[in-house]
Amino acid sequence: xxxxxxxxxxxxxxxxxxxxxxxLDGVDLQVQAGEVHCLLGQNGAGKSTLIKVLAGAHQPDGGxxxxxxxxxxxxxxxxAMRLGIATIYQELDLVEGLSVAENxxxxxxxxxxxxxxxxxxxxxxxxxxxxxxxxxxxDPAREVGDLSAAHQQIVSMARALSHDVRLIVMDExxxxxxxDEVDNLFRIVDGLTSDGVAVVYISHRLEEIRRIxxxxxxxxxxxxxxxxxxxxATPTRDIVAMMTGRDVEYVFPPRPAADAPxxxxxxxxxVEGLCREGEFEAVDLELRPGEIVGLxxxxxxxxxxxxxxxxxxxxxxxxxxxxxxxxxxxxxxRAAVAAGIGLAPEERKAQALxxxxxxxxxxxxxxxxxxARGGWxxxxxxxAAARRATRELSLRPDNPDAAVRTLSGGNQxxxxxxxxxxxxCRVLLLDEPTRGVDVGARxxxxxxxxxxxxxxxxxxxxxxxxPEVLGLADRVLVLREGRVVHEAAAQELDEHRVLxxxxxxxPTS
Amino acid sequence: xxxxxxSAQHQGPGKGRADAxxxxxxxxxxxxxxxxxxxxDVRNLSLLGVLVVLVAVGGITEPDAxxxxxxxxxxxxxxxxxxxxxxxxxxxxxxxxIDLSVGAMVALASVWxxxxxxxxxxxAGILFTAMIVGLAAGLVNGVLxxxxxxxxxxxxxxxxxxxxxxxxxxxxxxxQIVTVRSxxxxxxxxxxxxxxxxxxxxxxAVTVAGWFLLNRTTFGRRTVAVGGNAEAARLAGIDVRRQxxxxxxxxxxxCGIAAFMLIVLSxxxxxxxGNLYELDAIAAAIIGGTLLSGGRxxxxxxxxxxxxxxxxxxIFALNNLQSDVQQIAKGAIIVAAVLVQRRTLRGGDx
Numbered sequence: 001x002x003x004x005x006x007x008x009x010x011x012x013x014x015x016x017x018x019x020x021x022x023x024l025d026g027v028d029l030q031v032q033a034g035e036v037h038c039l040l041g042q043n044g045a046g047k048s049t050l051i052k053v054l055a056g057a058h059q060p061d062g063g064x065x066x067x068x069x070x071x072x073x074x075x076x077x078x079x080a081m082r083l084g085i086a087t088i089y090q091e092l093d094l095v096e097g098l099s100v101a102e103n104x105x106x107x108x109x110x111x112x113x114x115x116x117x118x119x120x121x122x123x124x125x126x127x128x129x130x131x132x133x134x135x136x137x138x139d140p141a142r143e144v145g146d147l148s149a150a151h152q153q154i155v156s157m158a159r160a161l162s163h164d165v166r167l168i169v170m171d172e173x174x175x176x177x178x179x180d181e182v183d184n185l186f187r188i189v190d191g192l193t194s195d196g197v198a199v200v201y202i203s204h205r206l207e208e209i210r211r212i213x214x215x216x217x218x219x220x221x222x223x224x225x226x227x228x229x230x231x232x233a234t235p236t237r238d239i240v241a242m243m244t245g246r247d248v249e250y251v252f253p254p255r256p257a258a259d260a261p262x263x264x265x266x267x268x269x270x271v272e273g274l275c276r277e278g279e280f281e282a283v284d285l286e287l288r289p290g291e292i293v294g295l296x297x298x299x300x301x302x303x304x305x306x307x308x309x310x311x312x313x314x315x316x317x318x319x320x321x322x323x324x325x326x327x328x329x330x331x332x333x334r335a336a337v338a339a340g341i342g343l344a345p346e347e348r349k350a351q352a353l354x355x356x357x358x359x360x361x362x363x364x365x366x367x368x369x370x371x372a373r374g375g376w377x378x379x380x381x382x383x384a385a386a387r388r389a390t391r392e393l394s395l396r397p398d399n400p401d402a403a404v405r406t407l408s409g410g411n412q413x414x415x416x417x418x419x420x421x422x423x424x425c426r427v428l429l430l431d432e433p434t435r436g437v438d439v440g441a442r443x444x445x446x447x448x449x450x451x452x453x454x455x456x457x458x459x460x461x462x463x464x465x466x467p468e469v470l471g472l473a474d475r476v477l478v479l480r481e482g483r484v485v486h487e488a489a490a491q492e493l494d495e496h497r498v499l500x501x502x503x504x505x506x507p508t509s
Numbered sequence: 510x511x512x513x514x515x516s517a518q519h520q521g522p523g524k525g526r527a528d529a530x531x532x533x534x535x536x537x538x539x540x541x542x543x544x545x546x547x548x549x550d551v552r553n554l555s556l557l558g559v560l561v562v563l564v565a566v567g568g569i570t571e572p573d574a575x576x577x578x579x580x581x582x583x584x585x586x587x588x589x590x591x592x593x594x595x596x597x598x599x600x601x602x603x604x605x606x607i608d609l610s611v612g613a614m615v616a617l618a619s620v621w622x623x624x625x626x627x628x629x630x631x632x633a634g635i636l637f638t639a640m641i642v643g644l645a646a647g648l649v650n651g652v653l654x655x656x657x658x659x660x661x662x663x664x665x666x667x668x669x670x671x672x673x674x675x676x677x678x679x680x681x682x683x684x685q686i687v688t689v690r691s692x693x694x695x696x697x698x699x700x701x702x703x704x705x706x707x708x709x710x711x712x713x714a715v716t717v718a719g720w721f722l723l724n725r726t727t728f729g730r731r732t733v734a735v736g737g738n739a740e741a742a743r744l745a746g747i748d749v750r751r752q753x754x755x756x757x758x759x760x761x762x763x764c765g766i767a768a769f770m771l772i773v774l775s776x777x778x779x780x781x782x783g784n785l786y787e788l789d790a791i792a793a794a795i796i797g798g799t800l801l802s803g804g805r806x807x808x809x810x811x812x813x814x815x816x817x818x819x820x821x822x823x824i825f826a827l828n829n830l831q832s833d834v835q836q837i838a839k840g841a842i843i844v845a846a847v848l849v850q851r852r853t854l855r856g857g858d859x
Contacts, residue, residue: 057744076746077745077746087744089744093741093744095738096738096804097737097804098734102730106730106741106745107731114727115728
């Protein structure tokens with residue numbers, strides 16, 4: 001786009017404050033019709049707030065928005081939709097109890113007399129949209145709660161397209177998708193832009209932005225630090241530097257030196273022939289103290305299910321999990337925890353943390369009895385112990401009374417790790433440890449995980465980001481459709497090899 | 510939900526790409542079966558089964574008394590009043606709320622509609638007043654919850670207390686006898702249509718209207734959306750607060766109608782009317798499969814829940830079992846029904 005027509009959308013000097021935070025501090029954004037405009041920035045940089053302003057879900061405190069040459073007020077989600085601005089949120093914004101078609105047309109159902117929903121018409125129209133999105137197999141009458149995450153994403157997209165859109169905002173649309181689904185997503189984006197629709201694309205994955213982006217706007221601390229850079233020509237290190245002030249995307253701590261004696265300690269965790277029907281089969285694995293083992297695989301390959309079964313949250317149909325040579329009672333989280341297994345779950349906000357409670361109370365949750373004196377909690381001891389654990393992980397802010405809700409994603413994860421550290425666990429299971437953690441904080445989290453391993457902990461890691469598994473783990477098990485198809489030292493693998501293994505022999509019929 | 514079964518859709522082998530492992534095996538439509546062209550929940554079918562068993566038990570233990578036409582009419586009439594209340598409460602619960610004040614609203618509407626001043630306006634005056642008082646109480650609930658930010662439990666608890674208090678103040682604890690003939694006539698066998706009491710017809714009409722509203726209108730969709738995922742509803746452009754207000758208005762209106770039905774039945778208005786209706790209505794909705802956390806529920810299930818409850822009460826009474834035993838049995842049934850449902854649900858889930 002050399003000679004620029006007037007922009008479709010211009011946001012200038014947008015400011016927005018929440019109690020205690022200045023989320024947007026004068027952001028500019030200019031989007032042309034038919035382009036893919038990428039919005040980059042670390043978590044907390046203001047991307048989510050900006051797109052909510054654009055969706056009419058937040059009202060800005062200051063600044064102006066021009067749409068097709070006219071100044072507009074996006075006073076509600078409906079206003080934005082009527083103008084042709086649709087948003088696909090990262091947190092799936094679907095109603096599980098409604099069907100696919102009902103979700104697609106929620107809020108603007110085809111009706112007779114404005115009241116009675118024309119169900120058949122809605123289903124036909126939804127089917128057409130799903131067809132256009134390359135997913136005719138999704139039944140419009142099916143309840144959304146029964147669909148996989150990837151299919152739910154497609155439904156969100158169908159909902160965006162159900163409006164007469166000129167601009168679609170996609171907030172990390174690829175986060176829940178497998179590589180081939182991402183290709184499908186890119187085809188859809190291409191189709192949209194060739195129809196003249198503008199796409200604002202948010203992603204943490206720089207390589208995606210290279211592939212489909214036209215221009216890039218970078219946010220940092222509520223300000224746009226770069227506006228409208230060419231996506232293809234700007235070097236990655238420049239973009240990362242603008243986002244973080246550093247110039248590398250992943251920084252991994254060093255592994256034990258290659259000439260160090262091989263780890264011959266007795267395995268602390270042994271998994272033999274573990275099966276869960278329909279999820280995974282015959283998984284064998286050994287984990288020694290001081291070792292980080294990674295599980296790589298697609299969504300649905302069984303990687304998280306294996307972790308949860310080892311933890312006792314799911315009951316295996318066959319096989320055995322032993323800690324220090326003693327078999328665990330299958331399907332019992334209590335047995336697993338008593339034997340020294342700890343889990344940092346993928347959905348840490350929902351499954352691990354009491355968000356409104358203090359750091360201390362979150363960290364001490366699994367060890368409360370240790371601080372009890374005849375039923376009374378020795379709160380001084382609780383606080384001191386929690387503080388020791390959080391300091392060891394350099395959790396910030398160094399304030400044991402801060403509500404966990406106010407911490408960044410990386411520090412929330414540290415609070416979860418501190419809980420297990422305090423408990424003195426021997427095996428740590430990490431499910432997507434850096435999901436929702438920004439680039440800068442990741443390196444620190446990696447270093448913490450490696451340090452814990454060096455201190456003798458055994459770590460089992462699951463991540464959808466292959467570079468993360470390869471960079472952090474000592475040994476990697478590659479999973480495909482519930483089976484371990486390859487096992488090797490991490491240094492012997494590269495990203496392409498892993499992706500090949502993961503996809504190899506995918507059903508084509 | 511009871512919705513028409515999908516017409517033959519794209520159920521083919523799909524594109525058979527690598528998304529096969531990501532999506533659960535193409536299980537048809539969760540737990541459900543086609544009945545008369547409608548998809549009925551397994552739980553509704555099992556409730557229907559329970560009802561059939563109850564009727565059989567009644568017919569065997571008290572063959573003459575239970576199956577007597579008069580007794581069956583009595584069961585249905587008793588179910589009608591609480592049933593109308595339950596339809597309203599079901600909407601509120603599906604929409605993510607709770608209404609503890611229904612019994613008190615019934616009491617308030619029934620006494621306000623039977624004061625000497627109101628009775629002067631005859632049939633229409635009584636009916637109109639009952640509905641307006643119900644709507645007004647619902648409006649207060651709705652405004653406090655939707656726009657005042659009060660938790661539904663608290664707001665309706667406050668309404669429960671104050672509406673009962675107001676009802677007591679109006680009556681001074683006395684029973685207000687109704688002298689309007691046309692109102693009283695509605696309760697007499699002469700006005701039965703083909704053997705069906707008019708109040709039962711009202712209940713049937715409210716049920717059908719409720720079913721239609723929930724399953725066929727934007728109002729119903731929005732109710733499910735607001736209860737299932739309020740943020741998603743807001744971002745879809747739904748006015749979540751207004752929808753919540755409407756739900757409490759609807760519940761209030763149902764209470765007004767139920768109050769009128771109670772006036773017809775008892776020939777009077779009393780401040781003790783509708784005692785513990787909130788418990789019966791909520792319990793019937795829960796037994797009928799409505800999720801207390803919102804976002805899911807059916808009118809058919811709630812109505813079956815009401816019928817099951819009323820039939821049990823009737824059988825117990827015919828067998829001379831006292832109300833203390835009835836209460837204990839009701840509690841046990843609630844627990845049993847929910848346990849059975851959880852099992853059915855888990856079996857159906859992936």
